[in-house]
Amino acid sequence: MSLTADVIIIGGGVIGSSINYYLSKRGQRVIQLERNYFNSGASGSCDTMIAPNTKEPNEHLQLALYSVELYKTLSQELGRDIEYEKKGSLLLIENEDELHIMEGIVKKQNALGLNSRIIDVDETMYLQPGLNRDAIVGASYSEVDADVNPFRLNLAFADKAVSLGAKVFTHEAAQEILLRNGAVAGVKTNRDTYYAPIVINAAGSWAPIVGKMVGLNIPIKPRRGQTVITEAVPPFVHKLVNNARYIVGKHHPEMLKNNHSLKAQMGIAISLVQSKKGNIEFGNSREFVGYDTGNTYLCLRELLKNATRIIPGLKNLNIIRTMGGLRPYPPDSKPLIGFVNGVPGFFLAAGHEGDGICLSPVTGKLVSDLIVDGKTDVPAAPGFDPNRFDLF
Structure with missing residues (x-):
């Protein structure tokens, strides 16, 4: 039997799992889809750094500094040791x-x-x-720079989201994004069909492939x-x-x-x-x-x-x-985070390059703020609006 949710997330990397957690924490009914298994993409083939020192002094650094603050209490919040350690x-x-x-x-x-x-x-x-x-x-x-275990981090986000009511399905590949009158209505996978008015593309390097399902040319x-x-x-x-x-x-x-x-x-x-x-x-x-x-x-x-x-x-x-x-x-080295103009309900959260681990907590919070409240206190958030690019 097909499931209905408030939000469907495509992607089981640390960005998708963080978004799942922060949305579930806000009471949203979430379905997360991963075509393989957790950490099968960038989140499982990366270093462990949370390093604002490597960021350009612009919105990117502001986002990283906000994430550092979230990391300080994240192990306690998720109820699992993510091996966070401040090293410099x-x-x-x-x-x-x-x-x-x-x-x-x-x-x-x-x-x-x-x-x-x-x-x-x-x-x-x-x-x-x-x-x-x-x-x-x-x-x-x-x-202030630190490191973390990416595998533990990703699974901790996903498991905590599940404990809050989220549904997570691995080995399910998105094959079609369903539209109704031009707006997002759900996702068809290789196994089932799921319905929601919001679909988040958190597919990392594969985000352009998912974007083509709704006619987008995502510059990642x-x-x-x-x-x-x-x-x-x-x-x-x-x-x-x-x-x-x-x-x-x-x-x-x-x-x-x-x-x-x-x-x-x-x-x-x-x-x-x-x-x-x-x-x-x-x-x-x-x-x-x-x-x-x-x-x-x-x-x-x-x-x-x-x-x-x-x-x-x-x-x-x-x-x-x-x-x-x-x-x-992405062309300007800044992630694309926000609703896409022209496809109501389609949200993009990708393009973190080598900063997915560092920026995962703040990305999850930013996405949940924008979806639940329509606004956020995360600094410089407009700088990551995906509509800064011509996506059609």
Whole structure:
């Protein structure tokens, strides 16, 4: 027998599950559909970072800072240990040009409320021993940044939503979005048909495919990231570690434009974390290769060269596996969150790129606010309106 709800969510990643929880918390009857199983997309092939320090000083950073506040009590709220831990993060600065740009970025971050600062080489190495002193000139440091277990997080959101009355169906692929007089009426899957006046597209990199079901051209592209995971070892990574080059490149793309190295072409950076069990994860790449999630020899070689150049001690560790995943990349690097003009009842919540874990709590709250109240106290929310793009 087909079910009726207030809202249907397409997508079982951390964004869809967070939305499910926050809507269920507000008393909405929710159905969540996932074509495979939880964490089968970006949420299961990502790092663990909650890192406002890596965000551009605009609406993106404001959203991240709001999410950080929600994270502080989330384990207690969900009734499960999501392995949230405040560690602080380092953006490693490799030359004087990067340093000059990062000084300006940090001032803008501070103005928006992030307590970040530029530190010298000695302090950088004190906070993260084992760095190659000759590879860096300093770092940007933020002590509020943290990490979390993405698998535990996603399941905690979904399970808590179910305890509040939500219905979750895995291995059910959306095949058709039903319309009545041009407005959303429900979703037909490979198993059943479900009815609701609101459908949320939280399908991540696959959001454009879902969008085509209602005639939309959603400007999100899958961008592959390749990652290396080592054996479990004693504490080795004490902070979240990233390259400043990534945020510098967003502000001054001309610095990377004429760099024709394989590292530049593949978007190689260091993104270094260590799990509670002791496994070290580092990467990653930024490659537009369609929906190919495979690992490649060339990319992994460049990842290893870059990582061991910066942290030579990684050479002594055994690699147990590699992985590839797709991040939903929007043209302006900001997620698309809101109702779509022209298709009443169709809501888009996708395009978080590599920030889905960091932004999942605030996205869930923002979506529930907009659907239940028609407004929100989340700062800069209009900046994520999907109608900033021509979707038809």
